[in-house]
Each structure stands twice: as C-alpha cells, then as structure tokens.
Amino acid sequence: MLPELQNKLSQLLADAVKTLLPEQEPVIKLERPKQAEHGDVASNIAMQLAKPNKRNPRELAQDIVDTLMSNPLAKELLASAEIAGPGFINLRCTPAVHQEVINYIQESNKDFAKSPSNGESLMVEFVSANPTGPLHVGHARQAALGDCICRLFSAAGYKVHREFYYNDAGNQINNLAISVQARAKGIDPDDPSYPADGYRGDYIVDIANDFIAQKTVFADGKNVQANGNLDDLENIRRFAVAYLRNEQDLDLKAFNLVFDQYYLESSLYTDGKVEEAVSLLTKNGHTYEEDGALWLRTTELGTGDDKDRVMRKTDGSYTYFVPDVAYHLSKWNRGFKHAIDIQGSDHHGTIARVRAGLQGLELGIPKDFPSYVLHKMVRVTRNGEEVKISKRAGSYVTMRDLIDWVGQDATRFFLIQRKADTEFTFDIDLALSKGEENPVYYVQYAHARICKILRDAAELAHQVEQADISLLTAPSEITLLKRLAELPSMIQLAAKDLAPHYIAFWVLDLAKDFHSWYNAERIMIDDEALKLARLALADSTRQVIVNALDLLGVSAPEQM
Numbered sequence: 001m002l003p004e005l006q007n008k009l010s011q012l013l014a015d016a017v018k019t020l021l022p023e024q025e026p027v028i029k030l031e032r033p034k035q036a037e038h039g040d041v042a043s044n045i046a047m048q049l050a051k052p053n054k055r056n057p058r059e060l061a062q063d064i065v066d067t068l069m070s071n072p073l074a075k076e077l078l079a080s081a082e083i084a085g086p087g088f089i090n091l092r093c094t095p096a097v098h099q100e101v102i103n104y105i106q107e108s109n110k111d112f113a114k115s116p117s118n119g120e121s122l123m124v125e126f127v128s129a130n131p132t133g134p135l136h137v138g139h140a141r142q143a144a145l146g147d148c149i150c151r152l153f154s155a156a157g158y159k160v161h162r163e164f165y166y167n168d169a170g171n172q173i174n175n176l177a178i179s180v181q182a183r184a185k186g187i188d189p190d191d192p193s194y195p196a197d198g199y200r201g202d203y204i205v206d207i208a209n210d211f212i213a214q215k216t217v218f219a220d221g222k223n224v225q226a227n228g229n230l231d232d233l234e235n236i237r238r239f240a241v242a243y244l245r246n247e248q249d250l251d252l253k254a255f256n257l258v259f260d261q262y263y264l265e266s267s268l269y270t271d272g273k274v275e276e277a278v279s280l281l282t283k284n285g286h287t288y289e290e291d292g293a294l295w296l297r298t299t300e301l302g303t304g305d306d307k308d309r310v311m312r313k314t315d316g317s318y319t320y321f322v323p324d325v326a327y328h329l330s331k332w333n334r335g336f337k338h339a340i341d342i343q344g345s346d347h348h349g350t351i352a353r354v355r356a357g358l359q360g361l362e363l364g365i366p367k368d369f370p371s372y373v374l375h376k377m378v379r380v381t382r383n384g385e386e387v388k389i390s391k392r393a394g395s396y397v398t399m400r401d402l403i404d405w406v407g408q409d410a411t412r413f414f415l416i417q418r419k420a421d422t423e424f425t426f427d428i429d430l431a432l433s434k435g436e437e438n439p440v441y442y443v444q445y446a447h448a449r450i451c452k453i454l455r456d457a458a459e460l461a462h463q464v465e466q467a468d469i470s471l472l473t474a475p476s477e478i479t480l481l482k483r484l485a486e487l488p489s490m491i492q493l494a495a496k497d498l499a500p501h502y503i504a505f506w507v508l509d510l511a512k513d514f515h516s517w518y519n520a521e522r523i524m525i526d527d528e529a530l531k532l533a534r535l536a537l538a539d540s541t542r543q544v545i546v547n548a549l550d551l552l553g554v555s556a557p558e559q560m
Contacts, residue, residue, distance in 0.1 A: 001041060002485045005097060006030055012074045013043055016067040021053055039090035046087040057087030065089060098481040099469045105540040106465055112547055113487040115157035122158045123331055124150050126342035128165040131244040132176045134203060135251045137378040138344055140399040143255055144415035145375060146342045148500035151551045156495045164259045168241055169266045177237035184208035184230050207243050211236060219245035251399050255408060256553060268326045274318060277326040286360035298356035303367060305352035321350050325357030332365055339370035348374055373498050375420040382428040406431040409554045413440035416552055417504040439508050444557055446511040450542040451558040453523060457535055464539055467532035476517040477537060483513045484544050507548040514541050
C-alpha cells in the first residue's frame with residue numbers, strides 16, 4: 001500500500017477513536033493481514049484501548065468501525081471494514097484506491113518509490129579487502145550486499161558515502177612482499193625455504209615476473225614502478241600492493257562498483273590518528289599497563305566484551321582492533337553519525353572491542369555505532385560438485401570467476417537473495433539456466449515480455465497515459481496493483497532491517513503476479529478502452545520491475 005494512503009487511513013482511524021474516546025491520543029499502526037482474504041490492512045487499536053477504557057474489545061472495534069464508515073472521506077477509500085478474532089479491524093480498500101498507483105508510477109517513473117532527501121548522511125564501508133590477493137566470493141557477497149544497501153538508503157532519502165578501507169599495514173603485507181620476493185628468486189611454494197605464511201596462488205608469480213621486468217602499475221591515483229632489485233623488499237612491497245590494488249579495482253569495475261573514497265589503514269599511523277585515539281583513551285582513564293603491555297578496560301565500557309583487551313603489545317606494535325577504533329573515530333569526525341560496516345562473520349569478535357574503544361573516547365558516540373552486517377561464507381557448486389579452487393588464486397574461487405561464469409546480473413541477484421547471516425550455496429548451473437527456476441532469469445523475462453507487448457502496441461503508446469484505469473477490476477489485476485504499491489514501504493523496511501534480500505524476494509513475487517495476470521487476462525483485445533488500461537498496467541509493472549532491479553544493481557533487458 002502506498003505510504004500516502006496508509007497515512008490517510010491511519011488518520012481516519014485516529015479521528016474515529018478520538019470521537020469515541022476524546023481523552024485518548026491513539027497511535028495507529030496498520031499491518032497487512034497474513035491472509036489476503038481478510039482485507040488490505042488491519043489494526044489492533046481496539047484491543048490496545050479496550051482494557052484501559054474498560055470496554056469489550058470487539059464491541060469497541062465495532063463502534064470504531066461504525067464511526068469510521070460514517071465519515072464520507074473514509075467511504076471514498078474503503079469498500080468495507082470488518083471485525084475479526086478478538087477485536088482486529090480489517091479494512092478493504094475500493095478498487096479505485098488500488099488503481100491510483102498507476103498514476104503515481106506514470107508521474108514519477110524511475111523515481112517511483114524513492115523518498116525525498118531527509119538531510120541525513122550515511123557511510124557504508126564494504127569489501128575492504130586486504131591488498132594481498134584477488135577478491136574472493138566472500139568479497140563478492142560483501143560487494144553485492146553493500147552496493148544494494150547503499151542503493152536502498154539512497155532511495156530512502158539518505159546521502160550515502162561509499163568507502164573501501166584498505167588494510168595495507170601489518171604482517172599480511174610483509175608476507176605478501178616476501179612471497180613475491182621468493183617467487184622472483186625462483187623458490188617454489190613446495191620448497192622448504194618458501195615463507196611459511198607466504199601466499200601461494202599463481203598471481204604471486206605474475207607479480208614477481210612483472211617486478212623483474214620493472215613494470216609500472218597504476219593505483220591510488222599514482223604510478224608505482226618496480227626497480228627489479230630482488231633485495232629491495234620495500235620496493236617489492238610497494239609494487240605488490242599497488243599491483244593487487246589495481247587488480248581489485250578491475251574486479252570492482254567488472255562488478256560495476258564505484259566507491260567515493262578509498263581509505264588506507266597506513267594513513268592512520270602516518271597521520272597520527274592511532275596515537276591520538278590511544279592518547280585520548282589513556283587520558284580518560286580507560287587503559288592500564290600490565291606485563292609490559294597496554295590494555296583497554298573493555299569490560300567497563302558497556303559494550304558486552306567479556307574481558308579486557310591488549311591494545312599495545314610488549315614489542316610496541318598495536319593489536320588489530322586499535323586502528324579500527326581510530327578509523328571509526330575518523331568516520332565520526334568526518335560528520336557521519338550513521339555508519340554501517342559490512343564484514344564477514346569472522347569479524348564478530350571485534351564488534352564489542354571497537355565499540356568499547358569508541359565509548360572510551362567519551363565523545364558522545366552512540367553505543368551501537370557503527371551498525372554491522374555480518375555475512376557468512378559462500379559455497380560454489382558446479383555439475384553438482386563444490387568448486388573450491390581458482391586456478392589463478394590457488395585456493396579459492398574469485399569474484400572474477402563468478403562474473404566470468406554467470407555474468408554480473410546473476411552474481412548480484414544470487415548473492416543478495418539470501419539473508420546475510422545464512423550460509424549460501426551458489427549454484428552455477430542454476431544461475432546459467434533459462435527457466436522459471438532461475439529467479440533472476442524469471443524476473444528479467446517478465447520485463448522482456450512486457451517490453452515485447454509494448455513494442456507490439458507501439459502505435460497506442462501515446463494514448464496509454466489517458467487510459468481509463470477504473471476498468472482494471474479483475475482479481476489478478478487488483479493483486480498486481482496491490483503488489484506495485486508495496487515498493488515504497490518495502491524500500492523503507494529493507495533499509496531499516498539492513499535486509500536487501502527483501503527486495504530480491506519482493507521483485508520475484510512481482511514477476512509471479514505479472515505472469516499470473518498475463519496468463520489470466522488477455523491484453524491485446526478488441527475492447528480498445530480495456531486494452532489501453534491493461535497496457536497502462538503492463539507499462540507500470542515494467543517500470544516498477546526496472547526500479548526494483550536497479551536497487552539490486554541488476555539490469556532489466558528488453559529482449560531475451
């Protein structure tokens with residue numbers, strides 16, 4: 001149901017309650033009944049108010065309904081109002097109310113279901129891969145989830161900032177450098193002298209060969225040239241990181257991802273932000289020295305951590321959550337009072353530590369800052385068997401593998417269609433199939449079918465906006481109209497719950513409703529007025545499918 005209509009009905013119910021119970025200030029919440037035959041929306045307001053007003057809930061519900069339906073404004077919107085169960089009020093709208101959604105869609109087109117700016121800014125940080133290898137399927141899931149969440153919040157009225165945090169400091173970068181050095185010197189991963197924690201994929205050989213050849217790579221807005229000196233570990237490190245950042249940029253481009261900013265972990269150290277955060281925590285009395293290490297009193301900071309945590313080790317280096325605290329302080333200081341981090345479920349243990357560190361800064365940062373979406377791993381199957389190894393990466397399936405195998409659209413849709421915290425099996429064969437069992441194909445086919453209908457009726461295109469939509473009264477038409485009207489509230493709900501899979505399921509339901517209508521009612525009929533009305537419904541459905549797929553980052557082909 002369109003938000004405008006829901007607001008009108010809520011106000012009419014509130015007015016009816018105030019007429020009966022003048023002392024009440026009712027808060028009306030409308031819900032969709034679980035069973036369609038019970039009406040379009042339902043309210044439990046009578047059950048809420050019955051006890052404090054010493055009334056029988058069904059009798060109060062009946063009085064509310066009688067008062068509501070005596071209002072001429074309500075009669076324009078409602079075909080009926082009924083009492084169900086212990087006192088639910090079920091409302092059924094007139095066909096004209098459902099038909100009105102076509103006018104909204106025709107007026108706003110690609111902006112249908114989008115909210116105006118609410119003046120709020122939001123940062124979403126996602127992918128954030130270490131520059132130590134190709135992006136894997138876990139990064140692909142992050143990319144799909146993050147991009148869709150950004151699109152949802154943009155549609156919900158937020159100004160969204162997309163950020164990629166590069167972990168370009170620490171032991172993993174040192175391991176990358178010595179791995180490239182070893183391969184450049186001709187040391188095979190099976191050789192006992194190969195670094196124990198070294199990287200073993202074929203991409204290490206590619207980097208080593210290009211380093212020896214003294215090639216130049218472009219990353220982070222500048223060129224980095226290899227000098228070919230196998231003893232210059234610092235140059236190897238800089239070149240290898242730049243090489244892999246360039247590779248990851250190409251992967252992200254293939255996935256049609258654009259970030260507003262790439263933030264380097266190393267800059268937190270060079271800009272003094274880590275020391276600044278540690279100093280403030282110490283100044284505020286939330287740290288202590290023990291056994292030569294600096295500890296944070298996380299158990300006293302109210303974020304649920306079960307023990308205090310080491311911040312600075314005995315060798316003077318910081319543990320990995322400390323730069324995370326400094327990084328999120330940077331987010332806050334840059335004006336982002338809303339922030340979402342999308343990470344793998346293996347990061348679960350860091351949430352309480354990072355939030356504790358932020359509380360210890362005593363800067364008024366909310367305890368639930370930032371919000372987190374944690375996703376589980378992805379299995380990939382092909383021909384009924386699990387695919388575990390990418391030839392290039394050596395030990396895992398890459399994002400580029402998925403895109404090359406099934407295309408960007410299927411990759412995105414499949415990775416979004418399951419709740420983030422559930423394990424997911426990506427079936428390559430299903431993603432390549434051309435039938436209704438493949439969800440992305442089924443939805444895209446619905447759009448292509450509508451486009452074919454509209455091409456066949458091109459000579460009537462200029463008349464569609466003048467169609468008499470009051471003729472759309474068939475049960476399958478009302479069902480489809482109701483579904484179209486749900487998208488605005490679905491966007492708000494999916495954003496609030498950080499649940500982009502809601503949109504994937506919803507657009508699949510929309511495609512099913514369209515196919516059901518298409519099979520139940522002929523469009524190209526002799527009755528010119530009804531034909532135009534049905535073409536208007538088809539065109540509105542086409543536009544809404546485009547809008548919903550765009551939220552997922554999936555295309556809407558006109559021919560298949």
